[in-house]
Amino acid sequence: MKDKMTPALNSDALKLEPVDGTDVQSLSVSDQAEVTVGRGSQCDLCLAHATVSRRHASFARRNHEWFVTDLSSRSGTYLNGILLRSGTPALIAAGDLLRFGPYTFRVDGGEGPAKRFAPIDEHIAPGTIIERIPNRELESLAQRRLELLIDGASMIHQTSTELELAATVVGLVLAGSGFHRAAVLRHTGSDDQVEVLAVRDLKMDRPADFTFSRSLLREAASGHVARLSQSTDGLAGQSIQLLGIQCAVCAPITMDGSVVGYIYLDSRQSEQPGHDDATGFCRAVSRLAGLALANMKRAELQRRQERLDLDLDAARQAQAFLWPSEEGIVGSLKYAMRATPGRVVAGDLFDIYALDEHRVALCFGDVSGQGMGAAILMTAVLAHLGAAMVHLTDPAEAANAVNRYTSERSASNMFVSLWIGVYDHREQVLRYVDAGHGHWIIKRKGDSASRAPRPGGMLVGIDPEYTYETQTLNLGPGDRIILYSDGVVEPRDASGEEFGAARLLSALAESSSPTEDVAQALAALQQFLDEIALADDTTIASLEVQPPA
8 A cells, every 4th residue: 555654854954834832933954963942042942931841852863854852841742733752753744743832833844735825915905804703603503514514524534645635625615615615725824825735616627816815814823713704884805806705714724722724715706605504514624624634643653653663673683683792702802892772773883703813803883874774884884894804904904995885885974983993912902993983992901091092084985085094002901992982972961961071981980891891881871861861872892901811
């Protein structure tokens, strides 16, 4: 069956248009590590309301897709009316509605399949009546249209996309209202334009010129059914004069308490102005449309999350299959390693294996991006590097081979920070290449931990012609090196402060073995974050030179 789910938002910039809430502007941000929403002044989108937390939610672009994550906010973050689970990222699609406290935003995905029309009637001429329909009139549905409404509810329930829903609603209101023209409009939050999802004129296949009253839409935007008609003294308003409108009705479509669209009807010139109970019928259909849209969005979000969960599970399984055990001894190196999965799977990589009876090879790195794409690239890099290390004795030669392989095959925006080392216990020398990684620490026997030298090479996968150079480091029995991913030092607490390398060095000050290095580093990180979930995979490995056998 064809997947009719709304496509994920695949764009370089995220744009949020306000739909509900006062004194708030649209938000447009380019691709960056994290975009925050909250009451705090340091947030990218500051929402000054008591129900909005200081750091309410965050946006991040992972593997070309945008995600929203609730940051343990007090009032919660709602996506299409559904309360998000705190700390769990949700995939965003164009047209989604996001609510933070009293503020609702629509995710703008650019021009959609529907055409935009500018409403008219900025100035109301004398004689135009725009009235709010009282409940007693709305509740007087004629018995002869109840069956039509019930049948229409069944047809609405069977629709699977917003455009199908809009077309069904247009046909239903034309059949039951007595009007000659109908449209379903998407509310954009702007007074200057609306988006037309479906439109129909009983006199022609599609009206060539169907414009809408701005004043009528503005009244319906408050959540009430509105009607525009001629006054009893015979004076015509501007809309009626220009278009020959006899009567027009506009009913809001609401979801999660916010107006998300409209049902718009009108009759012109000598046409009948619709049935007496058309306003009540129109309101009933608008309520059905709102319920159907909410159910549609809820089912879509569930499918989206299930697809994401399957993707993450497959990526985690790929990592678990390829990586060595968490602790062990390979040749003259004793090691301990932990990889803690975050909210999304990253492309962290680690491997250690003997080249011969004297030398041990090890590698550590981080693939840009998250999800299955990063996991696949991580798998390819590990496999190609393992094959290269068997035939090439120098880490720089292996790095050059992997760089050419990755540059020629990976996407232009995917690259790898890579650390490759070969330890020879006869010479007590570590030969290594740091290709843009930089995240490692040296801890001499009986001494404190210290930062390693800065990276001496470019990231892998950018320039296939780049040539790496091998560096050397003397390591004797009891000396250790600790390698870690950026997921160890880059997480931020509730105030936005980063864990950082200084805290990591402090956590390692009293540790005396690879196992203690790993345990104390992760314990310090979790204590710093309190209950905030890790966004990325957090990988750390400690390796210690053993005395000669």
